[in-house]
Amino acid sequence: xxxxxxxxxxxxxxxxxxxxxxxxxxxxxxxxxxxxxxxxxxxxxxxxxxxxxxxxxxxxxxxxxxxxxxxxxxxxxxxxxxxxxxxxxxxxxxxxxxxxxxxxxxxxxxxxxxxxxxxxxxxxxxxxxxxxxxxxxxxxxxxxxxxxxxxxxxxxxxxxxxxxxxxxxxxxxxxxxxxxxxxxxxxxxxxxxxxxxxxxxxxxxxxxxxxxxxxxxxxxxxxxxxxxxxxxxxxxxxxxxxxxxxxxxxxxxxxxxxxxxxxxxxxxxxxxxxxxxxxxxxxxxxxxxxxxxxxxx
Numbered sequence: 617x618x619x620x621x622x623x624x625x626x627x628x629x630x631x632x633x634x635x636x637x638x639x640x641x642x643x644x645x646x647x648x649x650x651x652x653x654x655x656x657x658x659x660x661x662x663x664x665x666x667x668x669x670x671x672x673x674x675x676x677x678x679x680x681x682x683x684x685x686x687x688x689x690x691x692x693x694x695x696x697x698x699x700x701x702x703x704x705x706x707x708x709x710x711x712x713x714x715x716x717x718x719x720x721x722x723x724x725x726x727x728x729x730x731x732x733x734x735x736x737x738x739x740x741x742x743x744x745x746x747x748x749x750x751x752x753x754x755x756x757x758x759x760x761x762x763x764x765x766x767x768x769x770x771x772x773x774x775x776x777x778x779x780x781x782x783x784x785x786x787x788x789x790x791x792x793x794x795x796x797x798x799x800x801x802x803x804x805x806x807x808x809x810x811x812x813x814x815x816x817x818x819x820x821x822x823x824x825x826x827x828x829x830x831x832x833x834x835x836x837x838x839x840x841x842x843x844x845x846x847x848x849x850x851x852x853x854x855x856x857x858x859x860x861x862x863x864x865x866x867x868x869x870x871x872x873x874x875x876x877x878x879x880x881x882x883x884x885x886x887x888x889x890x891x892x893x894x895x896x897x898x899x900x901x902x903x904x905x906x907x908x909x910x911x912x913x
Contacts, residue, residue, distance in 0.1 A: 617902045620894055621650030621678040621858040623825075627883045629862070629869035632660040640669050646888050647895075650678035652825070652858040653717065656685075658707045663714035670715070678856035679765070679797075679823045680712040682722035685872070689726045690749040691742050691776065698749050705753045705764075713760040718855065719823045720757065721765030721797030723774060724750065725786070728872060731775040742776065743786050750790060758793045765797030765822035770805040772874075778806045780813040784820055795820040799860070801827045804839060811840065814847035821853045825860040826894070832861065832879035833886045835893030845901040857898065859890045 622643055628635040631654050643651055651670060653661065670677055688701045701724075708720045725746050734742060750764070757764050766787055768777045777783050780803070783796050796817050803810040814821075828837035835841065863883055864875045880886035 618854070618898050619649035619676060619678065619856040620891055620898070621652050621676075621856045622646075622648050622887050622891070623652040623654060623681065623858060623860045625654060625863070625869060626859065626861050626887050627863055630654075630656045630660050633662055633665060636661055636666055636669060640673055640675065642884070643887070644673035644675055646884075646891060648675065648887075648891060650676040650856045650858065652678045652681055652856075652860065653711075653715065654681035654683055655708050655711060656683045658704065658711075663711045667715045676856070677712070677715040677717035678858050679719040679721050680708050680715070680717045681860075682708045682720055682724050684723050684725075684727045686727045686730070689730070691725050691745050692732070693726075702749060702753050705750075706756050709753070709757045709760055709762050709764075712757075712762045717762070719763040719765050719797070721767055721823045721825075723767045723769050723777070724764070725766065725776050726774055728769065728773050731771075731773075734775065746776075746786060747788075747790055750794070754791045754794045758791055762793070763822040764794045766794070767797040767799055767825075768802055768806065769799075770802045773802075778802075780807065780817045784816065787820065795822040797821075797823040797825065799825040799827075800834075800839060800844065801825075801829070801831060801860075804829045811843045811847045814844065814851065818851045821848075821851055821855075823855055824848065824853065824857050826857055826890075827859060827861050828879070828890075830879060831873070831875065833890035833893065834859065835897075836880075836889060841894070841897050842901060845898055846904070849901055849905040857894065859887060859894075861886055861890075 807813040
């Protein structure tokens with residue numbers, strides 16, 4: 617059965633050592649299996665300290681989330697910006713390796729909120745530039761046993777990659793440790809059939825983020841979660857499922873994610889309700905996809 621994790625962004629931003637010291641025991645107490653760790657600024661949290669903190673509470677590091685504010689771009693940007701972004705991503709890889717996270721994921725191609733029009737030829741050139749810029753990071757990550765998951769965002773947050781099909785095209789030709797990070801919030805907006813899109817992602821999936829269609833708790837929305845997990849079960853993905861949402865109380869992240877109102881009675885309720893909904897759904901899907909050999913094990 618998939619491990620279920622949560623991103624501390626549900627409660628705080630930036631996620632630093634102080635925030636993790638407070639939140640990790642709470643996350644463990646709620647019954648989560650794992651934590652997704654964003655790096656807004658290198659050095660916000662110490663990987664060794666965080667590894668030990670998670671271990672002391674029986675939690676795994678599900679993934680490291682790369683964050684791309686203005687000025688972090690691998691495409692259509694000055695050389696020095698591309699180089700500094702690649703260096704930042706390598707820092708994320710180092711943190712993932714140190715904390716034991718299998719994947720670094722995010723919209724690693726361009727800053728969130730940055731959009732521009734592209735002709736088919738310009739898009740093809742953009743994707744070629746991305747692959748060239750990411751290749752050294754991919755090789756660096758591969759040497760350290762870390763996967764990279766490229767995340768498609770909705771049309772209001774990027775014009776580079778909006779759909780799973782585009783993301784598959786984007787990573788084509790990169791090493792096998794490069795794949796996709798799925799995010800159901802963006803898929804609900806951009807995919808004509810988000811469940812079929814899971815199948816398209818298939819073996820490319822490196823990490824999965826989930827949230828309600830309004831960025832609230834999974835289950836308190838109109839998404840067909842059993843259908844989603846049934847599709848995911850056919851892909852062979854065996855990593856964690858992580859709830860990603862945000863607090864409206866933090867000015868920086870609320871503005872970046874367009875969180876203008878509370879999405880649950882409390883942030884604790886958002887996390888608890890999401891977990892309590894997902895656990896039995898995933899358990900039922902997992903049981904339905906057991907092979908005869910596993911049933912007899």
